[in-house]
Amino acid sequence: MPASSLAGGNVADHDLITFGPVHLEVRNVETTARFWESLFGFTRRTFGDSIELGTEKEILIVLHGGATEPVRQGHSGLYHLAIHTPDQRDFARLLKRFSDLRYPCSPTDHTFSKAIYLDDPDGINIEVTLETPERFRTVRPVGNRLAFIGTDGIERPGSYPLDLQEIYQSYKPGSELEAAHPATKVGHIHLYVADLERSRDFYTGLGFELARWWPPMQVADFGAGGAFKHRIAINTWQGIGAPVHPQGMARMRYFELRFETMEGLSAAVNANPSARSLGVAHVLQDPSGIELRLVRA
Template sequence: MTNNSTNSTYLRSSQAYKPTGQEIATFGAVHLDVTDLHRSVEFWQAYIGLQVRSATAESAELGTESSTLVVLHATAKTPFRNGYSGIYHLAIHPSNEVEFARVLARLITKRYPISPTDHTMSKAIYMEDPDGITVEVTLETPERLARLELSPRGPIAVDTDGTVRAASAALDVEAVLKVLPDHDLTRPLADDTKVGHVHLYVSDVEAAHRFYKGLGFLDNMYLPQYGMADLGAGGAFGHRIAVNAGHTRGRPQAPAGTAGLRYYTIRFDTPERLKMALQSVSSAEEQAGGFLVTDPAGNKVLLTASLGQDRGPI
């Protein structure tokens, strides 16, 4: 899995993540606890481009015309707090360059603070929601990545054309915006937009890695010495669930009432795959929308094989 040299160590090679061509699972709705429902709805609608699918005084479902991607619950008393296990960021994945460029243009026009980043395997826009929860909008570009390496300067990405750049380099914003065919920045995200990956803070990388491997996810990068692990679901994009403990090793979940992750949803492609995943966990609470489990860091996950709206526990 590694190829040691004097300058670098390969993190990804033909011996590492091997796409099978079929994703064993996708993501359903991500549920967040927020302090101000109206303010959070405005963020997801006006800045990200999701549509309000339903709303009450206590919660709101947002997504595309046919799918709920994010559910907000007005239950938090304090903003997000760093240094605890929980959500690192959730990522909304538009399906093509134009959709991604429209989000970027909208955020720039509205002067929302962002960090446009080129990971080679993806193009990303990072920002924080009104409570300080990190949100990523991601365009998947795995076809550009030949390998990731560790060097004395830190992680580097090698493109398929030989270009070497930092694993998190500055995004060429002008090049992204050139693909926009119009200046309509009010258009909501298209129906094929999805939650494409979830990145978590955990207290123990080894334990979290075992848990998600047990659910059926596949190694992309496993670097416990650096406090991180990354797993794919079988498709070309190997970054579906990632865990980090660089600043949270041994740390619990944030105190009750803190804004952050309530739970997120994994949809397995078959009932048989769901059954196998459930056999790997120590306990599961059956819900109307599936089975609620908890990873070793206390992050809650709703496991289902349903194609419904993943309402699950409220």
């Protein structure tokens, strides 16, 4: 693949596909709801037997009971879901909050984004993301890895330690007590899949653009039209042919994709004859058995 296909340039103004709520199946709905409330400042709404969590404007996470065991390795399904913050002030606010609560987390720099990784009570991995595509120029293969090149010309690994001193320069004292910022969103989802090529074809068929394709590492990235080229990511790191998460294990039940245009939604549905209607949504599974629902934004 040419380097220009891997770069962050030549982009549309905004994403044409965005995320609705991510539905999680957990062992204890109340315990996990408190996790999202205390660490992220999310508000909750009870809806039947489930709990909806998010900002004052938007539902981001829906919790369902039914799991009897935590996450186990060896399955296709959710690698992590990513909560995106609107700016570095809010990113610093959350980092301070996690630190004050002494919750284990891993601050990481990816050049095209800054990230904090942590697990929920069932071992479902969550990434807090600050998008920084303005720092990213391109990526190139080096042996069996990818080297990320910033706009400063420096070549870096895909992941390296986050500069905490630089992050905390944006911290506003007391902000860690604030509720979740209204512009907080589910900004990307990273999936373990069973077959890289079939999954690539499926997600490009939905309208995503292939931004990074690297079979030696069994990984691919997809954009949705905007500057940030990491909206869906896939890998086979749980094994080629890995079965989907079994019933009873904490997992993602499904996620929602919102299409800005009816033409985009219609094209995605037409590309998947197995999609079935459920209210305003079109329900389907990707080649690994991961469920998603397509709706008009």
